[in-house]
Amino acid sequence: MIETGVAYTLVIFILLAAVATALFRDVLSAIVVFGAYSLGMAILYTFLLAPDVAMTEAAIGAGVTTILLLLTIARTTRPSADRLFERINVPAVVVVGAFVLVLMTLLPDMYAVGDSDAPIWGGGVLETTPSLYYVQETFGDTGAQNAVSAVLASYRGFDTFGEAVVVFAAGIAVLLVLKREVFT
Amino acid sequence: MTAELINEVFLAAAALFVVLAIMMFYRAVAGPTTQDRLLAVNVLGTNTVVILALLAAGLDEPWFLDIALIYALLNFLMAIAISKFTVERGGVL
Numbered sequence: 211m212i213e214t215g216v217a218y219t220l221v222i223f224i225l226l227a228a229v230a231t232a233l234f235r236d237v238l239s240a241i242v243v244f245g246a247y248s249l250g251m252a253i254l255y256t257f258l259l260a261p262d263v264a265m266t267e268a269a270i271g272a273g274v275t276t277i278l279l280l281l282t283i284a285r286t287t288r289p290s291a292d293r294l295f296e297r298i299n300v301p302a303v304v305v306v307g308a309f310v311l312v313l314m315t316l317l318p319d320m321y322a323v324g325d326s327d328a329p330i331w332g333g334g335v336l337e338t339t340p341s342l343y344y345v346q347e348t349f350g351d352t353g354a355q356n357a358v359s360a361v362l363a364s365y366r367g368f369d370t371f372g373e374a375v376v377v378f379a380a381g382i383a384v385l386l387v388l389k390r391e392v393f394t
Numbered sequence: 395m396t397a398e399l400i401n402e403v404f405l406a407a408a409a410l411f412v413v414l415a416i417m418m419f420y421r422a423v424a425g426p427t428t429q430d431r432l433l434a435v436n437v438l439g440t441n442t443v444v445i446l447a448l449l450a451a452g453l454d455e456p457w458f459l460d461i462a463l464i465y466a467l468l469n470f471l472m473a474i475a476i477s478k479f480t481v482e483r484g485g486v487l
Binding site for chain 2: 212213215216219220222223226227230236238239241242243245246249250252253256257259261264265268269272273276277280284294
């Protein structure tokens with residue numbers, strides 16, 4: 211009961227921070243407020259029992275993002291802050307709102323946290339739980355000795371490939387921002 | 395009974411701190427200067443550490459404290475980066 215109260219208050223805080231970040235006219239202020247957004251997200255991830263994501267958000271959001279964004283605005287020009295908030299772009303808000311509505315139609319299909327019918331417990335879809343399936347069938351399916359490597363490079367190989375492309379693009383972007391040719 | 399009551403008190407304190415975070419966020423938005431916003435977000439960072447610690451106690455999940463520790467260690471980075479940025483423009487690192 212109190213837990214849901216904490217979670218909903220957190221969501222309100224995160225929404226406020228996100229809207230403020232999007233609407234600030236001054237880029238530096240937007241970067242600072244984005245730090246507040248990251249703090250809220252880290253607590254929410256922790257609350258939803260995702261410690262790995264929360265730790266990444268803590269490490270990236272508290273340090274790296276701010277420094278990279280600051281480096282970027284140091285290399286570019288800031289528009290003068292003649293007013294506090296940007297004017298709202300109505301067509302963009304309509305498009306984003308419609309997209310959010312489409313995403314919300316997926317919500318009824320999601321399982322509640324801890325629902326014993328969810329696929330992670332094998333409910334109705336598989337004969338075993340997914341983790342047991344991977345332990346038993348990985349070698350027969352892929353021929354890989356290591357189950358973790360098999361999941362990363364075979365079962366979700368395209369996903370890993372896409373991630374590698376994203377990391378490569380991000381590395382190039384960092385080099386461009388830092389105006390260096392190689393990482394030293 | 396008493397243990398549950400104590401956990402609920404911890405959770406209620408966490409909820410109160412989240413409400414306080416929202417109130418602190420008013421200062422982060424209203425400003426008026428970037429320094430005000432920076433200080434507000436710094437206080438929010440400390441607030442986050444407290445909320446995580448209270449949740450760790452209230453939900454009996456000790457690993458929440460690891461994330462609280464990471465925040466306690468990294469909270470100063472943003473303040474230093476933005477201070478250097480405002481003093482010597484462009485010198486972030």
